[in-house]
Amino acid sequence: MSIILKDISYIYMAKTPYEKIAIKNINIEIKQGEFVGIIGHTGSGKSTLLQHLNGLLKPTMGQVTVEGQDINSKDEAALHGKQRVGMVFQYPEHQLFEETVYEDIAFGPRNMGMEEAEVERRVKKAMEFVGLEHEQFANRSPLQLSGGQMRRVAIAGVIALEPAYLILDEPSAGLDPRGRDEIFGQIIKLYENTDITVVLVSHNMEDIARMANRLIVMNDGQISLDGSPADIFRDCQSQLKKAGVDVPPLTLLMNKFNQRGLTVDESVVSMDAAIDSVLTAVRRR
């Protein structure tokens, strides 16, 4: 069970003077249960790649299959394949339009032709997942909420589709640190409590290092690195620099310790592990 991208290339405005190759020869498999972080500088093709995962863009060349089903074919099964993949765009709160929070979250499930009872169950569950009290928020206008709350409503609107794969494009952009922590906390909770697969695009290496168990680095329309965050931070710092991506501050700090002669583990991604590593090293001396 996975999403497979085979030899994907996409060209914007093909056959015009403005022709631009956005991504070329991408081959990846996103397996069920993974938490994939995608990182890359602006214009590296991240967003283009994401839009291929649920058929919003049709590849110029190549094939996308979701659980074995080619999602760009024209039959009913292709639609079903697309519905397995939920997509949260950048600034998703800009898509809110209904009069109440409840109605907006119900938009997706109703489009899928659910019974009203099932719609209600899904809305309640989705609101719970993003930490919005049903009683308190269901009947309020989504446009009168705070920025962080609006974004959670928008994310709930996608979660209510109950996708097997959840794709998030910069879900924390424009939020303050508290809003960011809340959003990420809920994504982690969702990932741990269900068997959902998460694909997360972010500029912030620290966030990805903390959450993802697989890291894909994009550069110039191609995949330049693919592996576990710990391995990549330890072994591939020069490639990261070439791709225009920063290593997380924690890895930088551990680097500095090593340069000054204190032997610590550079592949740690969490604060606690780093503290442990430093303490052991100091005690050993």
Place this chain on the structure above:
Amino acid sequence: MLADIMLGQYFPGSSIIHQLDPRTKIISTILFISSVFLAESYEAYAVVSGFIAIILALAGIPLIMILRSLKPLWFIIILTLFIHIFTTPGTVLYSMGIFTVTQEGLRQGIMMSLRLIFLIIVSSVLTFTTSPVTLTDGLERLLRPFKKLGLPAHELAMMMTIALRFIPTLLEETDRIMKAQMARGADFTSGNIVRRARNMIPLLIPLFISAFRRADELAIAMEARCYRGGDYRTRMKELKIKAKDWIAYGILLLLIGTLVAVRFIENKTF
């Protein structure tokens, strides 16, 4: 799909037409459009077509761009053609049921559609050869005399500049919201017209909200830079009428003179 819209598109270049003062181009366009209505004979149409061909050649605009600018209005052109062909009374050429084709209708239809095509081509040449900023500058200068009558010339021009500036931004925004709603199962392409209109709601409401938000932000940004309308405002590039502008006017008057003469001769021979 959205990228096909050619509204107000500027085609950069340095041809003699590009170099003309925007006021010259605006006035000439208006004069030319009115003079097209003087043409009523095949000879006169030949003169006008020749003139347009020369302008297009001078401006160096690829033919494909001109054809694309005609694309959105094909329907109206065809409709005009058929209405005239079928409704003008005269010598019957062919008849089937309620439809009768007359010689006069055919002639009238072709001429009316040609007029429409001329109008579109000439106004496209104006926007192809004049950047939006220059165009609104010219418009502002032309409207300035009416300021005494209470016409807010500068404000109108500024509104036009802003509108033109935000067309691509809003198109991009539309594309983004459309994709987001499609990812939630919205359908913008199937169903009958009522259903399709209803399905547009999830697109239109967010679009309006974001347009208002942008307008608000822009207003604040402008005020923060002390924008206060057109009074006492000076500009870096002052518009100047040069010799070539007078020559352009001369050529245009020559064309109008020819058209009047052609018409006069025709009326005499009838």
